[in-house]
Amino acid sequence: MLIKLAWRNIWRNKRRTAITVASIFFAVFFAVFMRSMQLGFYGKMIDSVVRFYSGHVQVHAKGYWDDQILDNSFELNDPELKAIRENPNVEMAANRLEGFALSSSGDLTKGVLMIGMDPELEDRLMDLEPKIQSGALFGANDRSVMVAEKVAEYYKLAVGDTMVFISQGYHGVSAAAKYPVSSIVRFTSLVLNERAVMFPMKEAQNFFGAEGRATSVAVILGNPNKMDKVVNELTASLDTSKYEVMSWEEALPELVQAIEADGAGGLIMLMILYMVVSFGMFGTVLMLIQERVYEFGVLLSIGMGRLKLWTVVFLESIFTTLIGAVLGVIGVYPLVLYFNHNPYELTGPAAEAILDQGWEPVLPASLDPSIATTHMLIVMVVSILIAFYPAFIIRKLNPVEARRN
Amino acid sequence: MSAVIKTNNLQKYYNPGESLEVRALDGVTLEIERGEFTAIVGPSGSGKTTLLNIIGGLDHETAGTATIGDTTITALSDNELIDFRLNNIGFVFQAYNLIPVLTAQENVEFIMLLQNKSKEERQRRTAELLKEVGLGDKMNSRPMEMSGGQQQRVAVARALASKPQFVLADEPTANLDSQSTSDLLDIMAELNQKENVTFLFSTHDQRVIDRARRVITLEDGKIISDEKR
Numbered sequence: 001m002l003i004k005l006a007w008r009n010i011w012r013n014k015r016r017t018a019i020t021v022a023s024i025f026f027a028v029f030f031a032v033f034m035r036s037m038q039l040g041f042y043g044k045m046i047d048s049v050v051r052f053y054s055g056h057v058q059v060h061a062k063g064y065w066d067d068q069i070l071d072n073s074f075e076l077n078d079p080e081l082k083a084i085r086e087n088p089n090v091e092m093a094a095n096r097l098e099g100f101a102l103s104s105s106g107d108l109t110k111g112v113l114m115i116g117m118d119p120e121l122e123d124r125l126m127d128l129e130p131k132i133q134s135g136a137l138f139g140a141n142d143r144s145v146m147v148a149e150k151v152a153e154y155y156k157l158a159v160g161d162t163m164v165f166i167s168q169g170y171h172g173v174s175a176a177a178k179y180p181v182s183s184i185v186r187f188t189s190l191v192l193n194e195r196a197v198m199f200p201m202k203e204a205q206n207f208f209g210a211e212g213r214a215t216s217v218a219v220i221l222g223n224p225n226k227m228d229k230v231v232n233e234l235t236a237s238l239d240t241s242k243y244e245v246m247s248w249e250e251a252l253p254e255l256v257q258a259i260e261a262d263g264a265g266g267l268i269m270l271m272i273l274y275m276v277v278s279f280g281m282f283g284t285v286l287m288l289i290q291e292r293v294y295e296f297g298v299l300l301s302i303g304m305g306r307l308k309l310w311t312v313v314f315l316e317s318i319f320t321t322l323i324g325a326v327l328g329v330i331g332v333y334p335l336v337l338y339f340n341h342n343p344y345e346l347t348g349p350a351a352e353a354i355l356d357q358g359w360e361p362v363l364p365a366s367l368d369p370s371i372a373t374t375h376m377l378i379v380m381v382v383s384i385l386i387a388f389y390p391a392f393i394i395r396k397l398n399p400v401e402a403r404r405n
Numbered sequence: 406m407s408a409v410i411k412t413n414n415l416q417k418y419y420n421p422g423e424s425l426e427v428r429a430l431d432g433v434t435l436e437i438e439r440g441e442f443t444a445i446v447g448p449s450g451s452g453k454t455t456l457l458n459i460i461g462g463l464d465h466e467t468a469g470t471a472t473i474g475d476t477t478i479t480a481l482s483d484n485e486l487i488d489f490r491l492n493n494i495g496f497v498f499q500a501y502n503l504i505p506v507l508t509a510q511e512n513v514e515f516i517m518l519l520q521n522k523s524k525e526e527r528q529r530r531t532a533e534l535l536k537e538v539g540l541g542d543k544m545n546s547r548p549m550e551m552s553g554g555q556q557q558r559v560a561v562a563r564a565l566a567s568k569p570q571f572v573l574a575d576e577p578t579a580n581l582d583s584q585s586t587s588d589l590l591d592i593m594a595e596l597n598q599k600e601n602v603t604f605l606f607s608t609h610d611q612r613v614i615d616r617a618r619r620v621i622t623l624e625d626g627k628i629i630s631d632e633k634r
Binding site: 001004005008009011012295298299300301302303304305306308399400403 | 458461463464484487488490491492494496498502504505506507511514515516518519563564567
């Protein structure tokens with residue numbers, strides 16, 4: 001009966017209930033939309049980083065992270081490394097051999113990051129084909145390089161031109177070679193786009209005199225939420241005196257900080273939104289109490305306990321909030337779904353600013369269901385907190401004075 | 406006959422000890438027997454409503470005692486009084502007695518629900534009571550679909566639903582027309598005579614006073630006459 005009473009009470013003043021429901025609807029709608037776009041963008045950033053840099057998890061030789069030289073590379077035929085590919089949560093594991101070199105073409109020189117990799121695997125990982133501006137991706141046994149767009153611009157290179165590279169290889173061996181350019185690629189990452197040169201793993205090992213070696217294994221997971229679990233499992237199965245297992249969060253703390261800083265701004269916006277809505281909800285409760293003081297007095301007089309009376313008011317608040325929150329989620333879902341499938345593409349200075357940071361200027365909406373449930377929970381908590389006010393009023397209510405109201 | 410209500414030297418002072426002290430009740434001692442049909446009358450400010458509020462466990466006295474049956478209600482805490490009112494006293498107020506979103510049937514049942522009575526008992530008694538007050542055909546009507554007189558009759562049914570020791574009615578006819586007043590008084594008188602329900606009214610209404618079998622007159626917080634008919 002208390003539930004029935006509460007449910008019918010919220011429809012006593014349909015206009016007020018509609019206004020309250022609408023305010024909660026818009027709060028949840030905008031909060032979920034904002035947060036979905038924000039988290040979708042972060043997801044895109046993380047995905048880029050994970051695919052182009054570290055993987056969700058990176059395995060490298062102990063000491064490599066602090067001193068990224070080829071002498072800190074490791075043997076790829078170590079049987080222990082089978083644990084990486086045998087882990088059921090691992091979707092892909094890409095071996096990479098990275099080292100710095102001085103490049104030259106014509107009269108110009110430039111320091112570049114040379115990355116030896118498996119073209120087929122990295123194409124799947126980085127989705128390279130669509131990013132290739134000219135030429136074609138090299139094969140695993142080719143002797144050619146794929147050059148980042150800015151490097152090619154610097155040297156005014158075209159496909160078929162030759163580049164010369166000089167470096168110091170594994171254990172100080174002299175590394176020098178010339179390679180034709182098989183393709184020019186545009187990376188969204190500013191760092192990669194300005195200095196990356198990629199070539200087949202086999203040729204990289206040959207160039208650096210590091211046969212059968214790699215500097216890192218970038219591990220991609222089927223479910224990124226299992227990252228900590230995989231880090232723990234790999235740390236347990238690999239010899240930690242030889243190998244180090246790192247999550248992308250450990251490998252790229254500056255990205256974590258950037259996301260946290262940007263996220264804090266978004267949270268302040270959400271807090272302001274919720275404060276406005278909370279005052280609206282509180283105003284409704286104030287009106288509700290004022291209008292029904294006489295009725296509360298009658299109910300207390302006839303023997304309805306204060307707790308039961310408050311329960312009715314509490315349920316009214318919960319029902320109203322629930323209706324608004326559920327409608328808000330239902331209302332925003334098509335919009336979120338649309339922007340998930342058709343990410344919003346930034347243009348102009350905003351896009352340039354994001355590109356300067358090395359990210360793609362597209363804002364896909366995240367479909368993570370926890371965003372909707374979190375914001376529904378937030379409004380429910382706000383509603384519960386506001387319901388303490390009627391509890392306070394009802395606790396103090398004198399039935400005689402209430403009936404004089 | 407046994408006393409349902411006893412008050413002994415009941416006093417209620419507002420602003421005690423100050424220059425603006427108001428003596429709403431000034432030593433009221435009375436006994437109401439089971440089955441009485443009593444009206445408390447007097448001019449505005451004479452203390453009628455204050456007396457009913459204290460007897461009804463809705464307000465606290467300054468001094469003296471009020472006993473309902475075997476319970477001295479002036480010694481009960483606020484929470485104990487709520488339970489006591491639920492199980493021992495029926496209330497009919499001047500107006501807006503009913504919960505507007507519940508039907509007549511639900512309004513009457515509501516009291517028994519608070520008493521944790523079984524569904525069967527609630528439904529059976531509700532049907533009986535609404536029939537007794539002549540509203541057997543209005544069970545599913547909400548208050549706004551009924552006249553003022555019909556609403557007061559539902560309030561009477563609700564007051565009786567908890568099987569109280571007595572019914573307190575504070576100006577129950579103040580907002581009713583002649584016919585509704587007459588109908589309501591007929592019903593209450595019938596319940597009083599047939600089922601020995603004790604009614605205690607505060608009223609200005611001469612039609613109620615005429616039907617009462619005992620009239621207690623208050624003035625300045627004191628009983629100035631107590632007439633049994």
